[in-house]
Each structure stands twice: as structure tokens, then as C-alpha cells.
Amino acid sequence: MAITNGSGDDALLSKPSYALPSPLAPPHPTANHNSSSSSQPFPSLTRQSASYSPLTDFTLPKGEARHYQQQYADMYFARLAQLKPSVEALAAEAWSEFEIASETARKVDRALDVRQGELCWVIGTIYMEMPLKPNILDDIGKEHWIAAPPPRVKFLTPGGVGGDQTMLEDESGRLRLVGGALESMLLVTGAIVAVLGTENADGDFEVLDLRVPDLPRQPVRWEREDGRAAASKQKVEKREEGGKVAIVSGLGISGDAGDTLTLDLLLEYLLGESAGSEDQSSISTISRLIVAGNSLAHASPVPPRDEVGTNGQKKAPHAKKYGYDSSAYNAAPTDRLDLFLSSLLPSLPVTLLPGADDPTSISLPQQPIHQAMFPHSRTYQSPPKSSPAEPGSFDSGTNPYAFDLHGWRFLGTGGQPVDDIYKYVAGEERLEMMEAMLRWRLVAPTAPDTLWCYPFPDGDAFVLRECPHVFFVGNQPKFESTVVEGPLGQQCRVVAVPSFRDTGEVVILDFETLEPELVRIEIFEE
Structure with a gap:
């Protein structure tokens, strides 16, 4: 087993070989108590914190306010009305x-x-x-x-x-x-x-x-928090520099025994239990984990017993059944995900985006996975009636999702919009497709034509009104990253996050430089 960082260095990983040191840890029975080394206290590390403020751009109305009576054609007309002034200004300047x-x-x-x-x-x-x-x-x-x-x-x-x-x-x-x-x-x-x-x-x-419309206006760093402080006439405190954020996607938890080892290795890495003191110091700067979709594997219902023959094969289908079927439900994947998150949350805050295989609405924008799926982790969520500006350590968000993290504007998706664009074009370059989405100012351009979505009656919520500083897309074939520049000096870090189940890779992003680092967790078979 090994952990590999972006530079290609390897370190042996085994939980019993190293545990987090503590000043109160008892001495080893075989240690020499008179030696100078035993009198030195173990270092104590504190995880670095970062300000976090989610946005509600893709949150749908609740209850009776959410309806599907309007026509999808209105979305195209609203999208054209929203983006036409920007395109017209650029075209007039270029072709006058x-x-x-x-x-x-x-x-x-x-x-x-x-x-x-x-x-x-x-x-x-x-x-x-x-x-x-x-x-x-x-x-x-x-x-x-x-x-x-x-x-x-x-x-x-x-x-x-x-x-x-x-x-x-x-x-x-x-x-x-x-x-x-x-x-x-x-x-x-x-x-x-x-x-x-x-x-x-x-x-x-x-x-x-x-x-095309090209990149919209980009807010300066800390703009939203400084604006709130100025409105309330509060003094802005000195902000801590440095810090990192980890982004992972495609955990693909199925509840099988094969999921256990790789998830445990990822858990130990994020908690600092599988590395030396130098690596632990670096891991302690990771202030949040972002899970970008497909945390659960694609569902494969278990056939009822009366539909399985003596040879183990499924019998011919009977009349279609409706309603809840307990034999077709497997709680192991959600239980495993809940335990994984609850083990992280006391030390590391988590933002969870749903994906195509997760238990939530299939149409975009996908709404947060219900807290009933997380009996252990929901303790760390904010109360239902609390302000969005005061999130808990566990934030179950929408897909797509926008939020401010340590002053930067983040925008991410579970991967469905890019996967759908891929079907339209002849090329294979995912970064070009992601850059095109930013320049079109559309998070999901092919919705509602070939991508299911909610029929917004008052405008297209997928239109970008502000350019993010970081745009990440989960569940992509491989890790890629670049910087997209706009006509007004905008700079957006674009990151394609690979599936962890397929590659074992985690993306670490530095808050000061927005430079990505790739960490790979591998299991060697003898």
C-alpha cells in the first residue's frame, strides 16, 4: 500500500505503524525513560480553519411552490434574454x-x-x-x-x-x-x-x-465577507494565510468488502494517521473536504426470492410491481458512507455534492441528499431553520453548487453537464469543454434538450452571473487542470477531478496560489 503525491514520492502506509502523537500518550513499554528523547513531549497539531459560506443559487422552492406546469421552451427564451446584452456588446465592438x-x-x-x-x-x-x-x-x-x-x-x-x-x-x-x-x-x-x-x-x-458571451465579472477575493462586514459596520479581523482544500469524487461505495480498504486508507490519510510528522503538518492545513458526486455506486436492486430460480438465475419477469419492496433495498452503501463521513467530521468539515448515482432527484439542479440518509453525520449539520451563512461542519449541497471558501468563489458539479457536452463534440479534451462552459456562461448548456432539469419559470438558473475563482467537475476520466483567462483579467482555476474508485486520486488545492496537487492512494497486490 502506498500514498503518492504529485511529485511522485512514495511513503509506506500502514495504520499500526504510526498513530497521531499526543502529549498525554503513555511511554512505550520498551522505551528508555532516562533517555533525553523520552522526555521530549510529542508535537500537537491543530487543523487549520477556513471561512465557508454556501450560496443558494441552485436551491429549488419547497412544497407547493415547486411545480412543473411551465413549458421548457420558456427556459431558452429566458436564457437568450439574459445573455443577449453581453453577446451584443461584444459583437458590436468586434464587427462595427x-x-x-x-x-x-x-x-x-x-x-x-x-x-x-x-x-x-x-x-x-x-x-x-x-x-x-x-x-x-x-x-x-x-x-x-x-x-x-x-x-x-x-x-x-x-x-x-x-x-x-x-x-x-x-x-x-x-x-x-x-x-x-x-x-x-x-x-x-x-x-x-x-x-x-x-x-x-x-x-x-x-x-x-x-x-460568445465570454467570462462574466469576477468578484475580488473576500468581496462577499467584506461587504457583509461593511454593512454591519464590523471591523474586519486579520485573516490567516495559507491552508488547503481536498476535492474527491466518485467514491462509489457499494457496501461490498472491496470498498473497505481503499476508503480506510483515504480516511487515515485525511486524518493524518498514515504519515510521518512532516506529512502530518501538511495534512493539518487541509481545512475542508469536498466530495463531488457519485459517493454511492450505481444501484443494483436485489431480486426478490420468488424471482430467483434454483440455478441462481433470475426468473422471467412477472407483472410490474409498484410501491416499496424491502427485498430490493440494500442499506449497506448509505451506512458505509455515513460512517465514513462521521469519522471525518469531528476533525475535518465536509461539503457533499450529489451525483448521477446518488439517492436524490435525477434532474438538475439535484437537491441535497436528505439528512435521513446520515443518522450519524447529520449531527454536524446546521439546524433546518438556521441561516445559510451559518453552515455546520457537514454541508449537504446541491449539484451544481456554489460557495465561498476562504474568500474564493467555488463552483462545482458532479460531472453530468460535461459528460453530456462530450456526446455533442468530436474531441476528447474535457478541459476545453469546461472552458467553453465558462465562456458560454452556462453551467448546464444542454439542459433541457438532452439533460434533465427543472423548468425554471422566471429565468435560467444555470446562467453564470459571476465568474468563479475555482471551477471543479467531478467523475472525469483523469485529472486535468488549467487556468482560464477572461477579457477583463478574470482568472479561473479549472479542475477535472477523477473518480476515486477508478484512480484512487485526491486533488489538493492551495488557498494562496490555487495550484493543485495530486495525491494517489494505491494498493499493491502481491
Whole structure:
């Protein structure tokens, strides 16, 4: 067993070999009490703290206030209305003096006002027409017990032929976009863009250039806390420098015996029980753990006894059963997750984001996992009627989730939006997709087309109003990180967090430099 940090150094890991020293620890029976070493007290470490303030940007209304009577089309119109001023300002600045053959480009208010042969630019919503995208006929086929096709890795038609089209639509209608300029641009359904070009003889819009909203305003560090202090006329105390945050995703707890060892190693590492004194000093600076989705493995219901034959195979299905079935419920995964968190919480605060496999709503934004799932850990949660500005040590949040941590604005998801964008594009670079999401100012651009979401009636909550300092996405194939820069000097650290169950990797982020470090926990088999 070994723990490997980002620099490639290895350290043997075994719980009995080292325990946290304590000034009150009794001397070892074989130790020489007269030696000078035994008279020295053991060092005592204190975990560094960090200010934490969650936001409620993705919290849905409760009870009767949450309804699904509104149409999903309203989300696209609201998204266009929210982002159109930003795109229009950038496009006007870039194309105000653009000329071809002494003809100056002019703005067109509606897509259907474009005239053939005229150089113009127009703003609208991208819609990708792809025959391989999911459709309602697949759901009907499943309902009638027709064998449905397996889930597709990509929506793109193999070979680049087969009817894939890029459309631009607004309240008036649609334009089909063509041209070589589109091949170098990352586009998915839901992105708000401005396109420059002209309509050709076939009625298609030949694109010469394209603009997106780009990164929004970025708050300065400590802006929110300084603003609250100024409003209450409180003096701002001197803030402690340094500190780190750990980000992990894809714990994939299934309740099997195979989960125990790797989770125990992760637990011992975060508690400082599996390292030397130097490593313990570094671990003590980790002030919070962020679990970014898929804490539980994908559910596999246990078939009832009357459905299992003598050969151990499942019998032919009977009539569909409704209601609660105790034989199909396995409490081991949630119990194991609860014990894992409750072991950490006395020493390390935890922020938990749900994922695609976790027991909460399937549509975005996923709401927090209910506290009933955590009989031991919920003791560390804030009371239900407390202010969001006063969170407990255990914060079960939404997906996506935004919060302020040690003055920085964090934004994270469990990975579903990036995984869905991946199906639209030909490339494999996840960091490019994450950067595109920031420049589109959309946390979930493909919702509600191919990603389930709540039909917001008063505007699209997935529109970014402020640029985060850190944007992390969980459950990605591998660890990657970069810095995305905006036109106004914005800098956002983008982090793709790999699945811990598949890679054993944990990302450690420094609060002062926002530089990531990768820690890998491995088990060597003889």
C-alpha cells in the first residue's frame, strides 16, 4: 500500500505503524525513560480553519411552490434574454467596422430578417440537429418491452455524414449555419452566440465569425465577507494565510468488502494517521473536504426470492410491481458512507455534492441528499431553520453548487453537464469543454434538450452571473487542470477531478496560489 503525491514520492502506509502523537500518550513499554528523547513531549497539531459560506443559487422552492406546469421552451427564451446584452456588446465592438467589398456588416434583430447576399450579424440560440440524439420513441419502445438500443457514447454521426446540422434560433425562427468556420468552434445545443456572415443561394447562413458571451465579472477575493462586514459596520479581523482544500469524487461505495480498504486508507490519510510528522503538518492545513458526486455506486436492486430460480438465475419477469419492496433495498452503501463521513467530521468539515448515482432527484439542479440518509453525520449539520451563512461542519449541497471558501468563489458539479457536452463534440479534451462552459456562461448548456432539469419559470438558473475563482467537475476520466483567462483579467482555476474508485486520486488545492496537487492512494497486490 502506498500514498503518492504529485511529485511522485512514495511513503509506506500502514495504520499500526504510526498513530497521531499526543502529549498525554503513555511511554512505550520498551522505551528508555532516562533517555533525553523520552522526555521530549510529542508535537500537537491543530487543523487549520477556513471561512465557508454556501450560496443558494441552485436551491429549488419547497412544497407547493415547486411545480412543473411551465413549458421548457420558456427556459431558452429566458436564457437568450439574459445573455443577449453581453453577446451584443461584444459583437458590436468586434464587427462595427467589419467590411467586405465595401459593404459594412449590420445588425439584424431577428433570424428571419436575414436577407440573401447581405453582410450581417444576428444573435440566437444554438440547436444541434442530430439523428442519433435520444428521442421520445426510445422511451415508448422501453415502455412496450421493445429492446432499446444501448446508450450512445457520442451523438455525432460516424464519418461526419448523416444529417447533423447546426441551427441558430430565436423567437422568430431558425437559420441553418454552414461554413468552414464552424469546424474550429465548440458548439452544443443551448449556447447563446452571435454569428457574422451572409445567407447563400441555398438559404443557409454562411458563417464568417462567431462570438460568445465570454467570462462574466469576477468578484475580488473576500468581496462577499467584506461587504457583509461593511454593512454591519464590523471591523474586519486579520485573516490567516495559507491552508488547503481536498476535492474527491466518485467514491462509489457499494457496501461490498472491496470498498473497505481503499476508503480506510483515504480516511487515515485525511486524518493524518498514515504519515510521518512532516506529512502530518501538511495534512493539518487541509481545512475542508469536498466530495463531488457519485459517493454511492450505481444501484443494483436485489431480486426478490420468488424471482430467483434454483440455478441462481433470475426468473422471467412477472407483472410490474409498484410501491416499496424491502427485498430490493440494500442499506449497506448509505451506512458505509455515513460512517465514513462521521469519522471525518469531528476533525475535518465536509461539503457533499450529489451525483448521477446518488439517492436524490435525477434532474438538475439535484437537491441535497436528505439528512435521513446520515443518522450519524447529520449531527454536524446546521439546524433546518438556521441561516445559510451559518453552515455546520457537514454541508449537504446541491449539484451544481456554489460557495465561498476562504474568500474564493467555488463552483462545482458532479460531472453530468460535461459528460453530456462530450456526446455533442468530436474531441476528447474535457478541459476545453469546461472552458467553453465558462465562456458560454452556462453551467448546464444542454439542459433541457438532452439533460434533465427543472423548468425554471422566471429565468435560467444555470446562467453564470459571476465568474468563479475555482471551477471543479467531478467523475472525469483523469485529472486535468488549467487556468482560464477572461477579457477583463478574470482568472479561473479549472479542475477535472477523477473518480476515486477508478484512480484512487485526491486533488489538493492551495488557498494562496490555487495550484493543485495530486495525491494517489494505491494498493499493491502481491
